[in-house]
Amino acid sequence: MPPSLRLIDAIGPFFRGYEKSRINWSKIPFEHLQTFGPDREAQWTRIRADLTHFCHEVRRIGYTAITLDDLSHLARHPLHEDDVAARIDAFREEFSRLFDLVRASGLGIYLTSDILPLTPRLEVSLGRDRAALDAYYAELVEQIFSDFPQVDGLILRMGESDGNDVRDPIRTRLHLTTPDHTNRLLRALVPLAEKYQRRLILRTWTVGAYRVGDLIWHRRTLARTLEGLDSPHFIVSMKYGESDFFRYLPLNRAFFRIPHPKIIEFQARREYEGAGEFPCPIGTDCERFAAELKQAENLVGFSTWCQTGGWHRFRRLAFLPEAGDDTWIRLNTHLIHGILGEGQTTDEVIRHHFGVERAAEVIELVRHAETVVRDLMYVREFASQKLFFRRVRIPPLIHLYWDCLFINHPVRKILRHLVRDPERALREGEAAFALFPRMVELARRADLPVDDLEHWRDLCGLLCLARRYYFLPFEEEIVSELRVAKSAYKKRWPKTVRQRYRIKLSFQPFRVKRRTLGWMTGLLLRKKRGYRIIDHVFTLHLLGFIYRAFKPRRKQDVPKFLRKSAMGIDSLFH
Known part of the structure; x- marks a missing residue:
């Protein structure tokens, strides 16, 4: 049976007029959105027009639902600062109008959420009390389900948080550090999805931080995280490989190990391959993965990231009018849907999309x-x-x-x-x-x-x-x-x-001898998924302690892109 859930991200309209030289494409830039003053109506009118156009385009391809950011900017809390609360009220009003037009277009809606969003006042009040933080987050989830009937579900990202460059007063931080803690929180959230007849989608993507950092590839970590979660309202979402959206990665074997309903993630706007500036087609990979996934149990859909991902200066916006040429993003978006959704080949998708003449x-x-x-x-x-x-x-x-x-x-x-x-x-x-x-x-x-x-x-x-x-x-x-x-x-x-x-x-010399480099790579890198004794003793534990104790103090000691982009190199050593 063809996958019924065909997701695509719809954040492009929110980047109109966003003129930063290097953009964080991981989430809607909420600080750029107007909530007061004379410019608000003009900006949101353009967003509504763009989103209407986007929905028409992707609905015509065959996608069934869009994803939008995010829970933290739509859920109220009594401890929010006054200015934050006012902005959230404005966002709730504007997004409610957006949700209505998306539903009118025939598409479903899924909101993304990092675990865990906080403001300075909430951080002071809740501190590091895990039980209180879990309860706070469950309150936000229930509020979204209760207040926005247009929303079909939530997509949870638990292994990555806001980048170091984010200046929004609402910031997310990594909260779930172990498989057991992740499982406990999910067991509290799934009943809410069942109560309100929504879906809860857990992304296994992590950046390697903490004991749950190997969730994307470690079978025991994944099994412990998902233990007892057998609701039809709970779905697992996984990138196709054991790393980010790169080539040369085999299909993640977790697709064949877990019985839960699951979806596979692809990226049409390839963040490591030019972000749509030139053709980087993924038809061959899609065909290979689609053939292998015929043996997977309970695959219910796929997710296409056509705008989301990366910290870079490339600015092409997908499926929007008068936004520049998105030819190569469109090509990959069609390839993903045609191959995964309709069982077509790359050549068949191209004939359908470009016409037989070309x-x-x-x-x-x-x-x-x-x-x-x-x-x-x-x-x-x-x-x-x-x-x-x-x-x-x-x-x-x-x-x-x-x-x-x-x-x-x-x-x-x-x-x-x-x-x-x-x-x-x-x-x-x-x-x-x-x-x-x-x-x-x-x-x-x-x-x-x-x-x-x-x-x-x-x-x-x-x-x-x-x-x-x-x-x-x-x-x-x-x-x-x-x-x-x-x-x-x-x-x-x-x-x-x-x-x-x-x-x-x-061309400054890297003063590490070849023999020393060989010794270091042998110590720090391994060629198998399973951990070695040296990993348990040194790489996973002692090395993290050493890095945190003696990490570089001067800015020039760490390249800027490692300090400023994403969560920074420090996250690797938690």
């Missing part, structure tokens, strides 16, 4: 684009390795992260240590880059954004040079070539024309 050119372009992503943006041999550090699986992409390309000596040393066949890595990269003339020609013939392919080509030219720096013997000539190429890239794609990657060049 299908041949688009199909060939998509196949070449997947090759470029896999063989040039990723280093295949490194990406294919299964490596774990503490409670997280190491991402298969380390030199490209959000909108940054890192070309430096530490990356070079790590890749040279972990990649045993550098000549193959060089050949694969050069062969993939050679596909660009054909791809540009295909885009022009199919009336697709040629400018996007040319930008991607110039970025990948830098990636080819970076690969030579990573894997060939060091020469000053390659340093000069990289600097010239960086300048040419910035000149060819000025900020006034389009958003571009930040090229982070640094």
